Structure formats: structure tokens, C-alpha cells
Amino acid sequence: MKTFRFMFILLSVMSIGLFSACGSDAETITETVEVIKEVEVEKPSTLQTVINRGTLKCGVNDNLTGFGVLTAAGTFEGFDVDYCKAVAAAILGDASKVEYVPLTASARFEALGAGEIDLLIRNTTWTASRDRDLANDFTATTFYDGQGMMVYADSGYQTIEDMDGATVCVLQGTTTELNLDDRFTSAGLNYTPLTFETNDPLQAAFEEKRCDGWTTDKSGLASKRAEFPDSAGGPAALTVLAETLSKEPLGPLTRDNDSEFYDVVQWVVFGLIQAEESGITSGNVAAMAANPSDPGMARLLGVPFSGGEVADFQFGVDPKFIQNAIAAVGNYGEIYERHLTPLGLTRSGSLNAQWTDGGLIYAPPFR
Amino acid sequence: MNSIVDKLYVLSRSQKFRNLIIQFIFLIFVGLFVYYLISKALQLDITLGHFVSRAGFGISHTFIVDYTSNDSRWFAYFTGVVNTIRMCIVGIILATILGTIMGVARLSKNILFSTISYLYVEILRNTPLLIQIIFWQIVFLQLPRISEAITFKDTVVISNRGILLPYASSTENGYGNLWIGIILIAIIASLFLSFYINKREDIHGKVIKLYNFKLSGNIIGLIIFFTIASISFFILQKPYDIDLPSLYQNDKGTYLQSGGFEFTPEFGAILFALVMYTGTFITEIVRGSIQSLPKGQTEAALAIGLSNYQTMTLIILPQALRSIIPPLTNQYLNLTKNSSLSVVIAYPELFMVSRTIMNNSGHALPVFFLILVTYLSLSLVISIVMNILNRRVTRIGA
Numbered sequence: 001m002k003t004f005r006f007m008f009i010l011l012s013v014m015s016i017g018l019f020s021a022c023g024s025d026a027e028t029i030t031e032t033v034e035v036i037k038e039v040e041v042e043k044p045s046t047l048q049t050v051i052n053r054g055t056l057k058c059g060v061n062d063n064l065t066g067f068g069v070l071t072a073a074g075t076f077e078g079f080d081v082d083y084c085k086a087v088a089a090a091i092l093g094d095a096s097k098v099e100y101v102p103l104t105a106s107a108r109f110e111a112l113g114a115g116e117i118d119l120l121i122r123n124t125t126w127t128a129s130r131d132r133d134l135a136n137d138f139t140a141t142t143f144y145d146g147q148g149m150m151v152y153a154d155s156g157y158q159t160i161e162d163m164d165g166a167t168v169c170v171l172q173g174t175t176t177e178l179n180l181d182d183r184f185t186s187a188g189l190n191y192t193p194l195t196f197e198t199n200d201p202l203q204a205a206f207e208e209k210r211c212d213g214w215t216t217d218k219s220g221l222a223s224k225r226a227e228f229p230d231s232a233g234g235p236a237a238l239t240v241l242a243e244t245l246s247k248e249p250l251g252p253l254t255r256d257n258d259s260e261f262y263d264v265v266q267w268v269v270f271g272l273i274q275a276e277e278s279g280i281t282s283g284n285v286a287a288m289a290a291n292p293s294d295p296g297m298a299r300l301l302g303v304p305f306s307g308g309e310v311a312d313f314q315f316g317v318d319p320k321f322i323q324n325a326i327a328a329v330g331n332y333g334e335i336y337e338r339h340l341t342p343l344g345l346t347r348s349g350s351l352n353a354q355w356t357d358g359g360l361i362y363a364p365p366f367r
Numbered sequence: 368m369n370s371i372v373d374k375l376y377v378l379s380r381s382q383k384f385r386n387l388i389i390q391f392i393f394l395i396f397v398g399l400f401v402y403y404l405i406s407k408a409l410q411l412d413i414t415l416g417h418f419v420s421r422a423g424f425g426i427s428h429t430f431i432v433d434y435t436s437n438d439s440r441w442f443a444y445f446t447g448v449v450n451t452i453r454m455c456i457v458g459i460i461l462a463t464i465l466g467t468i469m470g471v472a473r474l475s476k477n478i479l480f481s482t483i484s485y486l487y488v489e490i491l492r493n494t495p496l497l498i499q500i501i502f503w504q505i506v507f508l509q510l511p512r513i514s515e516a517i518t519f520k521d522t523v524v525i526s527n528r529g530i531l532l533p534y535a536s537s538t539e540n541g542y543g544n545l546w547i548g549i550i551l552i553a554i555i556a557s558l559f560l561s562f563y564i565n566k567r568e569d570i571h572g573k574v575i576k577l578y579n580f581k582l583s584g585n586i587i588g589l590i591i592f593f594t595i596a597s598i599s600f601f602i603l604q605k606p607y608d609i610d611l612p613s614l615y616q617n618d619k620g621t622y623l624q625s626g627g628f629e630f631t632p633e634f635g636a637i638l639f640a641l642v643m644y645t646g647t648f649i650t651e652i653v654r655g656s657i658q659s660l661p662k663g664q665t666e667a668a669l670a671i672g673l674s675n676y677q678t679m680t681l682i683i684l685p686q687a688l689r690s691i692i693p694p695l696t697n698q699y700l701n702l703t704k705n706s707s708l709s710v711v712i713a714y715p716e717l718f719m720v721s722r723t724i725m726n727n728s729g730h731a732l733p734v735f736f737l738i739l740v741t742y743l744s745l746s747l748v749i750s751i752v753m754n755i756l757n758r759r760v761t762r763i764g765a
Contacts, residue, residue, distance in 0.1 A: 155619065155621045156619030156620055156621060157619060157621070162617075162619055164617070165617065165623045165625060166623070167427075167528060169713075172719075172722060172723060172726065173726065175727075177424040177425070177723060177727075178423050178424055178727060180424075180425070181423055181424050181425050181436045182423070184425075185435075185436055185437075191425065192425070192427045193424070193425040193426070193427055194427050194633070194713040195424075195427070195713055195715065195719065195723065196711075196712070196713045197710050197711055197719070197722075198711065201501060201504060201711055201712050201713070202713075204504065204505060204508065205504075205508060205713070208508040208509070208512065208527055209512045209513060209514075209527070210508055210527055210528060210632065212621065
């Protein structure tokens with residue numbers, strides 16, 4: 001598909017070059033490319049495409065325990081995967097109608113831009129350049145991550161300040177090495193960074209205590225800690241320090257200029273957060289929908305309140321879409337409890353607690 | 368009118384004309400494609416202006432250069448280049464020694480030696496280098512962990528964080544680099560002097576004597592060198608000190624090590640993998656060159672009473688050297704280029720440092736160009752040196 005499109009552009013450019021008087025005028029070429037780009041943008045909205053197709057193509061991680069992982073049984077599981085299910089349940093009424101596309105970190109944005117997937121939920125950090133320059137739209141933050149430091153529990157390290165003279169294993173990334181260096185040099189601490197290109201040699205070195213610390217996103221550390229082999233001491237041998245070295249808000253993203261679909265995804269995220277706040281769970285959602293306790297809950301679930309009208313906000317999907325999503329995967333707290341608590345990512349006291357508990361998990365009003 | 372149509376028809380039936388047209392159209396398409404690529408590339412920032420900005424990341428192995436994260440990206444890149452050159456020089460020397468020994472052993476009448484050499488070549492030549500690098504990394508990580516590190520009275524520390532040896536370190540007074548410069552000049556000067564005195568003795572028979580004791584050029588050179596080195600050392604208020612490695616516990620009770628010359632498992636793994644792998648090819652080159660010599664050379668040497676060792680070092684190897692050097696150059700170039708595989712196990716050579724710079728700056732194209740130019744320059748230097756050597760070897764006795 002991609003190759004075909006590339007060939008199409010190439011051939012168009014070449015034929016324009018052939019037929020125009022001055023053959024190889026740079027402006028003509030650029031204009032042609034722009035024309036082709038514009039033609040491509042004028043497609044039916046992704047929401048309509050998904051409804052027509054009957055399945056949602058969701059780009060996920062297949063190798064990060066807790067967020068997105070391909071299990072031995074051949075199914076996808078995880079925090080991000082549950083959001084794919086929630087969006088499918090909201091739009092199509094069936095959480096199983098998701099086509100998962102496992103993606104690498106480097107291929108993910110191109111896959112979304114080229115239309116190979118409808119929605120990207122692959123522990124992706126919201127940054128300005130990705131939002132604007134790479135032509136994506138981030139919907140909302142589902143998990144507030146940040147770079148952390150994992151050490152051996154018996155080392156006695158409690159804070160970064162304790163780690164003067166330590167060796168730190170770090171994965172080559174866009175900002176990981178920079179954040180690490182900023183933190184150590186600004187505190188006047190000596191350290192040796194061992195920068196690896198891939199995870200496996202890094203883990204081998206860490207297991208043999210070649211380095212004192214291992215730094216990457218906290219979610220990644222929690223996942224690596226949970227599956228730390230027993231031969232090297234198991235998860236209990238490791239602790240993740242409380243300090244966070246950088247801001248990494250993760251969330252689902254769609255293509256630019258795709259408002260209908262973008263809004264549905266965004267409000268599914270908000271709806272699940274609001275559901276937790278209102279005390280609606282996958283267990284009691286049917287009972288609540290049959291007999292909503294207040295008008296706000298009735299609006300959220302898309303049901304009439306004491307014989308009134310159903311509030312339809314013209315999302316282009318069934319007004320009960322949030323209710324369907326809750327029934328499929330549960331509220332935000334349930335999803336977190338199911339996938340991230342087992343990794344040791346404590347919710348209370350972190351940024352991912354509800355706003356009423358001092359966290360940042362907050363949804364705008366559903367009215 | 369009709370005749371033009373007829374002529375066109377005739378032309379269109381001509382195989383030669385049709386080929387010409389097809390080739391012409393193809394050429395235009397290729398030209399436009401190249402033009403498109405270049406015009407796209409020109410839209411990107413292809414300058415290296417961002418290299419003057421602060422690097423902001425740490426590098427684990429800094430040899431000779433004193434890099435900190437406050438230095439510029441140029442300096443970070445330079446540190447990577449130094450690490451690559453260090454790896455290549457040590458690797459080339461060791462691979463040559465190993466390959467020569469194994470190549471001679473391969474032809475030994477002793478079955479043990481020839482079998483060892485045979486197995487060495489067949490096993491290591493036929494497995495991928497990347498796998499070997501990771502294998503050696505795991506082997507080196509099996510050294511004692513730092514909490515069980517072996518130390519010899521603060522002179523040597525052995526752990527899987529690295530083997531630390533006593534080393535010289537420049538003291539606070541800042542004359543360290545000046546002294547290194549003086550040392551280099553002293554080496555060159557004494558080499559020239561000893562060469563001159565030896566030549567004078569050879570040609571004119573003039574000998575310098577001190578109380579009936581003949582002073583050869585070599586001795587005078589050494590004396591001059593040590594005199595300059597030690598006098599300047601004290602004049603510059605001892606710019607270098609002995610740096611002893613140490614193993615210590617911090618206030619949390621965790622073991623750390625520092626100081627001295629550090630031989631890390633990463634450097635070791637890459638070095639072993641490159642030397643062992645390249646060594647197999649050199650073994651085969653040495654074996655082939657020896658076998659290409661007429662058998663009469665060995666027989667004649669043995670007939671005039673030379674020992675096996677003398678036959679090999681005085682008769683066979685010097686002759687074999689002529690056909691060894693050109694293919695050897697290829698192996699040296701391979702070793703240099705293969706050193707870029709270090710990136711997988713955290714040895715910060717130039718490719719790895721450049722990748723970090725690329726990640727941080729987002730300008731991949733010019734950095735890649737710089738990497739290519741650097742590897743090209745390294746390869747050309749090796750080629751030039753080997754060509755000079757080759758010319759010398761082929762001229763002698765020709």
C-alpha cells in the first residue's frame with residue numbers, strides 16, 4: 001500500500017516533469033506533491049471508515065508487560081490494549097472488534113500517518129514536535145509516566161544523591177541520556193553511563209551487576225522489574241526510586257484534522273475517568289443505567305433520567321457509547337488495577353491518582 | 368504529409384530507434400528521480416552548525432581526552448573517534464600476532480597445534496561477528512561482581528566493572544600536556560641522533576668512546592631521552608603522578624571502584640571478538656602465503672643446518688611477507704569497519720556517539736555524512752600506511 005502510494009507520487013512527479021515546458025522546475029514538483037497531499041487528506045472521516053469496516057485498527061506494543069503484550073495464547077493484553085477495546089465498544093458496540101497491529105517505536109508514527117492504523121495507543125509520550133511536526137493529535141493523557149531509576153534493593157540507594165560514583169545502564173533514546181546527565185551533573189555527582197542500543201545486552205549487564213542503576217521510563221522499569229528472572233533475585237531484589245527525572249505523559253493519538261474520530265476517542269478516555277469518579281464499574285453499570293441516580297450519570301450513560309429525553313451530544317455514534325465502553329473494560333480505576341497494580345506501580349500518591357485524591361486524573365464535565 | 372507519416376512508421380519499426388527512445392525516457396526518469404532526492408535533501412538542514420552546542424550526555428570510556436557533558440558535540444564526536452582508533456590500533460596489532468602464530472601452527476607437523484589452529488579457524492570464521500561480540504560480553508560479565516572483587520593491595524582491582532591497573536595521572540599544576548609534548552620531541556630527537564651515530568659508525572667507522580667503553584647510537588639515544596624526560600619532569604614540578612586504583616565502600620555500604628587504568632568488559636568483549644574473528648582470516652592468509660613458496664626453500668634451509676625456528680623466521684616468513692601484505696590490508700580495513708558493531712554492547716565508539724547526537728539533534732543526514740567521511744579517512748590512512756610498507760617489502764631483495 002505504502003509502496004504503491006510512493007510509486008504513484010513518483011510517477012506523477014515524473015510525468016509532470018516530462019510534460020511541463022521547463023521539465024525539472026523545482027516549484028512544479030513541490031506543487032505537485034502538495035496537490036497529491038491535499039487530495040489524500042480529503043478522505044471520509046476515520047470514524048465513518050471504522051463504522052463501515054466494522055473493525056478498529058489499533059496500533060499497540062506487543063512487548064511491554066502491563067501496557068501491551070502478546071500473550072502465549074495469542075491475545076493482546078494490557079492497559080493500552082484495554083483502551084483499544086473501549087473505543088471499539090464505544091463505536092461498534094463490541095469490544096472484540098479490534099484488529100491489533102503491533103508496532104515498533106520507530107515505525108509507529110509512519111503507520112498512523114499512512115493510514116495503516118486508525119488509532120495509536122502504544123505508550124507514546126505527548127510532545128510538541130510529535131503533536132505538530134509529525135501531524136498527530138494527542139487525545140488525552142491516560143498515564144503520567146516519567147523517567148525513573150531502578151537499583152538493587154540491597155544497595156541501600158534511596159535517592160539519586162546517594163549514587164555518587166555509580167555506573168548507570170541506559171537505553172539510547174531521544175532524551176533519556178540527556179535527562180540522566182542533567183540530573184547527575186546539576187547535583188555535582190560523578191557517574192558512568194553505559195549506553196546500550198537494545199534491551200537484551202543491557203539486561204544481561206544489569207543482572208551481573210555491571211551497573212548500579214537502570215534508567216528508563218518508570219512504566220518500563222516496572223514492567224522489567226515484574227519479569228526480572230528469579231535466577232537473578234526476582235522482582236523483590238529491585239526497587240524503583242521515588243524520584244522522577246522527566247515528564248512523559250502517555251495517551252492515545254489520532255491523525256491531524258480528524259475531529260469526529262478524535263472527539264470520540266478523547267471522550268471515551270474522559271468517560272472512563274468520569275465513571276470512576278461517579279462510582280460506576282463494569283459490575284454495576286447495567287443496574288446504574290436502568291436506574292440512574294442523578295441527571296449527570298444519565299447523560300454519561302446515554303439513558304433517560306426519570307422518563308425524560310436522552311441527551312445526545314452528536315458524537316456520531318450510539319449515545320450509549322460510554323456505557324458500552326464501561327461494560328467492556330470497566331472504569332479507569334479498574335483498568336489500572338487490572339494491568340498496572342500487579343507491576344508494582346502504586347497508584348495512590350502518584351500523579352495517576354484521581355484529582356480528588358491529589359492526582360492529575362481529571363475529566364471535563366460531560367454535559 | 369503522407370511521406371512524413373511513412374517515415375515515422377519506418378522509424379518506429381526500427382529496433383535501434385526504439386531502443387534509443389526507451390533509453391532516453393529511462394534516462395529522463397532517472398535524472399528527475401535524482402533531482403527530486405537532491406532537492407528534498409536540500410530542504411533539510413544539512414549543515415553541522417548544531418555541533419557547536421553543548422553535548423549534554425555522558426560517555427563511559429574517555430581515553431586520553433577529558434570529555435565532560437559540558438563540552439561541545441564536536442568534542443563528544445572526537446572522543447568517539449579516539450575510542451575507535453584506540454580499538455583499531457590494539458585490535459590490528461593483536462590480530463596480526465594471533466593470525467601469524469595460528470597460520471604457522473596450521474602447517475605444523477605437530478598434530479595438536481595444527482588441529483587447534485584448524486578448529487579455531489573453522490569455528491570462529493563461520494559464526495557471525497555480532498553473535499561473537501555478545502558472547503564475549505557475557506563471558507567478561509562472569510568476572511567477579513564488585514562486591515566480591517579481587518584486589519592486590521590497592522594496585523590491581525579485578526571485577527566485572529573492569530580490571531583496574533596503576534596508571535599515570537596528570538597532577539593539578541596543568542603542565543601535563545606540555546610534558547607529553549616534550550617527551551614526544553625527546554623521542555624523535557633521540558631516534559634521529561641514534562640513527563645518525565649508528566650510520567656514522569657503519570659507514571665511516573667512527574666510534575664514540577668513554578673510558579674504553581664503546582657507546583653505540585642506541586645507548587646514546589636512550590641516555591639523551593631519559594635525561595630530557597627526567598629533567599623536564601622535575602622542572603615542571605612533577606606534572607604526573609602514579610594513579611592507584613581503589614575499591615571502596617560508600618556510606619550506604621555499596622562497593623565502588625575508581626582510579627587507575629581501566630580495562631572494561633565492553634572494551635574487552637569488542638577487542639576479543641574483533642581479534643579472534645579477524646585473526647582467522649589472517650591465519651588463512653599466512654598459511655596460503657607460506658604454502659605458495661617453493662618447498663625447496665624449506666628443504667635448502669634445513670639442509671644448511673638451520674633449525675626449524677630459524678628456517679621459519681629467517682627464510683620462510685620474510686619471503687611470505689610479500690604476498691601477505693596486500694590481503695592483510697583488506698583484513699585491517701574490515702576490522703576497522705567492523706568496530707562499528709560495538710554499538711550493541713555499550714562501547715562508545717564513533718558510530719554510537721554519533722547516533723546519540725543524531726537522536727538529540729534530529730539532523731540525521733549530515734551526521735551520517737560525517738560518519739562516512741570519518742570511516743573513509745581511517746580506511747585511507749590504513750591503506751596508505753600498508754602501501755608504503757608493501758613498497759618497502761617488495762623492493763628489498765628484488
